[in-house]
Amino acid sequence: GMTIFLPFIGPLASFALTVTVCLCFCKTQLIITLIGVCLSYLLINGLLEQLFLYPTLVGGAIGLTTLETIIVVLLGGLLGGITGMILSVPAAAVLKFLIPKIYRIRI
Secondary structure, three states: OOOHHOOOOOHHHHHHHHHHHHHOOHHHHHHHHHHHHHHHHHHHHHHHHHHHHHHHHHHHHOOHHHHHHHHHHHHHHHHHHHHHHHHHHHHHHHHHHHHHHHHHOOO
């Protein structure tokens, strides 16, 4: 339950713990059902959180649109891995603020 609050690895840790406990104490049919339910939850939760919730909340808080936030996080991940994903949104917000000031243009 509490591992859900850890970014990126939390849902996977929760899934691994649930499956491990279930393997020790449950019947085969229940294990298969539980694994299917957990994988479905991880997929749906991951899609909703990473594609909609995170970009909207974080982007709105720092002045980026949802699309800008998604693009920046994807580019950060491609260029710098996990560190790039974490640092890309604040860097984009700083650039979005500084570029118009430096070049005296309006975005």
